[in-house]
Amino acid sequence: MRAKKSLLILFALICAVGVIAGSYLAGTSRARDDLRLQGQRQLQLMAPDLQSLLQKYETLPFVLGFQPDLIEALAYPSDARAISRLNSTLKTIQQQANVGAIYVMDRDGLTIGASNWDLPLGFVGKNFSYRPYFDAALRGRAGRFYGIGTSTTEAGYFIAQPVYGNGSAGGPVTGVVAVKISLADFERTWRSSDDAIVLADRSGVIFLSNRPDWIYRSLTPLDAATERQLAHTQQYMGKTVTPLSGQPDLFVTQSVGQLGWQLMLFPGQSRVLRAGLQWALAAVLLLACAALAGWASHQRRRRLEERLASRAALQKAELELNDKIVERTQQLRTTNQHLESKYAKLQETEHLLRSTQNELVQAGKLAMLGQMATGITHELNQPLAAIRAFADNARVFLERGQGEQVAGNLGHISEASARMGAIIGQLKGFARKDEALGTVELAASVRASAFLLESEFRRHAVTLDIDVGVDNLKVTGDSVRIEQVLINLLRNALDAVEGAERRLVAIHLARDGDSALVGISDSGEGIPARVAAHLFEPFFTTKPSGKGLGLGLAISSSIVQAMNGQLTAHNQTGGGARFELRLPLQHQGA
Numbered sequence: 001m002r003a004k005k006s007l008l009i010l011f012a013l014i015c016a017v018g019v020i021a022g023s024y025l026a027g028t029s030r031a032r033d034d035l036r037l038q039g040q041r042q043l044q045l046m047a048p049d050l051q052s053l054l055q056k057y058e059t060l061p062f063v064l065g066f067q068p069d070l071i072e073a074l075a076y077p078s079d080a081r082a083i084s085r086l087n088s089t090l091k092t093i094q095q096q097a098n099v100g101a102i103y104v105m106d107r108d109g110l111t112i113g114a115s116n117w118d119l120p121l122g123f124v125g126k127n128f129s130y131r132p133y134f135d136a137a138l139r140g141r142a143g144r145f146y147g148i149g150t151s152t153t154e155a156g157y158f159i160a161q162p163v164y165g166n167g168s169a170g171g172p173v174t175g176v177v178a179v180k181i182s183l184a185d186f187e188r189t190w191r192s193s194d195d196a197i198v199l200a201d202r203s204g205v206i207f208l209s210n211r212p213d214w215i216y217r218s219l220t221p222l223d224a225a226t227e228r229q230l231a232h233t234q235q236y237m238g239k240t241v242t243p244l245s246g247q248p249d250l251f252v253t254q255s256v257g258q259l260g261w262q263l264m265l266f267p268g269q270s271r272v273l274r275a276g277l278q279w280a281l282a283a284v285l286l287l288a289c290a291a292l293a294g295w296a297s298h299q300r301r302r303r304l305e306e307r308l309a310s311r312a313a314l315q316k317a318e319l320e321l322n323d324k325i326v327e328r329t330q331q332l333r334t335t336n337q338h339l340e341s342k343y344a345k346l347q348e349t350e351h352l353l354r355s356t357q358n359e360l361v362q363a364g365k366l367a368m369l370g371q372m373a374t375g376i377t378h379e380l381n382q383p384l385a386a387i388r389a390f391a392d393n394a395r396v397f398l399e400r401g402q403g404e405q406v407a408g409n410l411g412h413i414s415e416a417s418a419r420m421g422a423i424i425g426q427l428k429g430f431a432r433k434d435e436a437l438g439t440v441e442l443a444a445s446v447r448a449s450a451f452l453l454e455s456e457f458r459r460h461a462v463t464l465d466i467d468v469g470v471d472n473l474k475v476t477g478d479s480v481r482i483e484q485v486l487i488n489l490l491r492n493a494l495d496a497v498e499g500a501e502r503r504l505v506a507i508h509l510a511r512d513g514d515s516a517l518v519g520i521s522d523s524g525e526g527i528p529a530r531v532a533a534h535l536f537e538p539f540f541t542t543k544p545s546g547k548g549l550g551l552g553l554a555i556s557s558s559i560v561q562a563m564n565g566q567l568t569a570h571n572q573t574g575g576g577a578r579f580e581l582r583l584p585l586q587h588q589g590a
Contacts, residue, residue, distance in 0.1 A: 020283045027279025032250055035267035039195070039252035046197075047254050047263050050186060054157065054257050057181055060097060061161035062142070064177045070104055070113075070163055074175040077112050086113035087124075100156050100180040104163065107175060109134050121152045128178075132233055133160040137176040144259055146207060147235035149180070155207065156180040183208055195267050196248075202260030203230070205241055217244040387413050439586060440479045442516050443468040446509055449486035453494070457505070462497055464490075465506040473509065473516040475583040477563040482583075485556040485567070489520045489579050492552065496524030496577060516585055521578040526571040535569055 064070060073079070073086040090102045094115035101123065103114035109129025116122040128134050128150075133143030143160035158180055165174035183199075190197040190210035199208035203226045204219040216239040222230075230236060253264045391413060397405040446468050457464045475482075486507075493505040504523040511517070527535065538554040553567075560567040565583040572578050 016287050019287060020280050023283035024277070024280040027277075028273070030279075031274075035250065036252055039265040039267050040254075043252055043254045043263055043265055047256050050183075050199075050256050050263065053181070053183070053186075057097070057099060057159060057179055058142075060099070061102075061159050061177045061179045064093070064102065064179075065161045065163040070177060071165065071174070073104065073113055074106060074163055075165065077106065083113055087115070087117040090115040091117070097179075100154070100182045102177070102179050105129075105134060105176045105178070107138065107173070109176075112175075123151055126151055130233060131158070133158045133178060134176055136160065137162045137178070138173060140173060143176075143178075144257075145233075145235075146183075146201065146259065146261075147233065148237045148239070150234055150237055153238070154182070156182050195265055198264045198266075199256070200262045200264060202262075204262075205230075205236065206244070207236070214244060216241055218242070219244060219247065387417065437476060437478060439474050440477050440482055442473045442475060442482070442509055442518065442583070445479055445482045445486060446507060446518065449483045449490060450507065452483075452487060453490050456491075456494060460494060460498065460503070462494055462503040462505055465504065467507070468509045473511060474586045475516055475563070475565075476586050477565075477583065478559075481559045482563075485559055485581060486518070486520075488552045488556050489581070492579075493520055493522040493524075493577075496522045500524050511585070512582070514585055515582050518581040518583075519578055520581075521572060521576055523576045526575060527569060527577045532569070536567070 067089065069082070069086045069089045073082045076082050086104065090104070090113060094100075094102045101114060101116050103111050103116075103123045105111050105128060109127045109131075111123045111126050111128065114123040117124045131143075131145055131147075133145040136143030137160035140162050143158070145158045145160075146155070147158070148155045158178055160176050160178040162173040163175040163177055164171040166172070186199075187208050187210065190208075193210060196211050196214065197209060198206045198211070198214060200206045200219060203222060205222070206214050206217050206219070209215050216236055218241050221243045222241060227241075230241065248266045251264055251266045253262050255261065256263045394406045394410060394413075397403075446466065450464060450466055454464070490505065490507070497503045497505060500523055502523045506519075506521050508519045508521075509516070510519070536553050536557045557567045560581060560583070563583060565581065567579070567581055569577060569579045
C-alpha cells in the first residue's frame, strides 16, 4: 500500500513538471511571436524616416552640378577669384541645407573647393578618387556611399553627381560635386529604446546602433574579397571589423535605401523569459490550487473521522476530569494556606530588615557625628571665646560711656552667635532621623556637607576645592542621607591625604546626560588592587583599629542604590583616588 502511494505521488510530480515545462515553452513561443510582430511594426515606423532623410538630399548634388560657380571653377582652377566664389557659394548652401559638407573635385579626384575650406580639417586639396561615389559620378551616374571621412574621421552618407562642362546633361564631365550627410541624429534617437537597433551595410557590417560596442562589428564573418574591398575604399578607416559575438537569435529586419542596407531590431530576451516564467508561474498556481483542493477534501474526511473519535474521548475525559478537579482543588486549598503563612513571615522579615537598615544608617550618622565632634567643639569654642571677650569689653565701654564701642562689640557678639547657630542647625538637621523623599538640590547638599567638615580640613591643613559651577541640578531623594554619603566620602578623602606631601581634596558637581555626577578626588596614594574588589563590602576596612568599622562605604552604597543611583571608585591617572556619586536627575514637572 505504501509503495503504491509513493508511485502515485511520483507520477503526479512528473505530470506537474511536464505541465510547468510545457507552459514555459508555450509562453516563450507566444512571446517571441508577439515581439517579432511588435518589432516589425516598429521598423515600419522607423524605416520611412530614414528613407526620407536619404531621399531628401538626393537631388541636391544634381542641382549643384549646374551652378555657374562650380562650372567656372572647374574650367579655371587656377583662378583664385573663381575658387573664392565657389567656396563662398558652397558654404552658404551648406548652411541653408543643413548638411555636413559640400565639396567639388576635378576629374582626378582632387578637391578644389569645399564648404569647410576655412576649417583646419577642410577638404580642399584632398584627393578622394579612391571612393566608389567618385568613380560612379565620373561615369555620369549618381554615386552613393557611407563611410568614415579620411579628413575629419566623422562617418557620413555621401551623395555625388557629375558636373558637365557645357552646363547641360550629356556633355563632357569636368568634375564631381559631393554632399556629406550625418546620420548621428538617428543614432541619438535610437538610444531611448531598450531594444538593440542597428543599421548594417550589404556586407553585414554595423555602422549605426544604439549599442556603442556593436558599431563596426559584422553580423557574420567577412570573406577575403569583402575585406579587400573595405580596405581599398577605406570605408571604415582605422576600424578593425570583427564578428559580433553573442548575437541574439530573435530579430526583425527591413531593407532601407539604395545601397542594400538592413535596418534591424533585436527585441530584449528578458521579455521572452519573463513571459515564459509568467506562464510557468500560472501553471504552478493552478496546480497548487488543485493540490490544495485535493488536500482540503482529504483533510475534511479526516476531520470528520477525528471528530467522532474525539467526541468519545471527550466524554471519557470529562468523567476523569471531574475526579481530578476535586483532587486538585483540595491540594490547591492546602497549598494556598501554606503560602499565606509564608507570606506573613516574609512581610515580618522584610519589616525587620528595613528597620535594621534604617537604624544602621542612623547609627552611621551618629558615628560620623562622633568623629566630627573634636572639630565641631573647636569650631564652637572660637565664637564662644569671642562672645566672652566682646561681652567683657562691652561692659568696660559701657562704664566709660563709650556707646559706639559697645554697639560694635554687640555686633561682633551677634555675628559669632549666628555662626554658632548655623553650625548647630546643620548638625541638628544631619542628626535627625528622616526618611521622606523630596526634591534635593545637589549644590546645596554639597555646600552643607563641606560646611560641616570645614574645621576638620583647616585643622589637618588640607585644601578643599569646591566646584559647583552647575547649579539647579535636582534629584529625588533624602537630603539628609545624600549629605551623609557626601560627608563619609569627604572624611575618607581627608584620611587618604593624611600622610601625603600634597594635601588636596576636590569636590566637583556636573551634569552627565540624564544624571547628576558628584566627583570627590584626593591626592593620596590611591586604592590598592587588593582593596578595590572589596571596597563596598560591610566590615571591610584598611584603617587602623579604632578608626572605623568598615561600614561607611557599604551604608553609602546602600543609600545611593535606594535612590536608583550608583556609587563607584577608581584611581586617577595623575595619582590619588576618585569616588563618583551618580543620581538620576528629576524630570521637569515631576
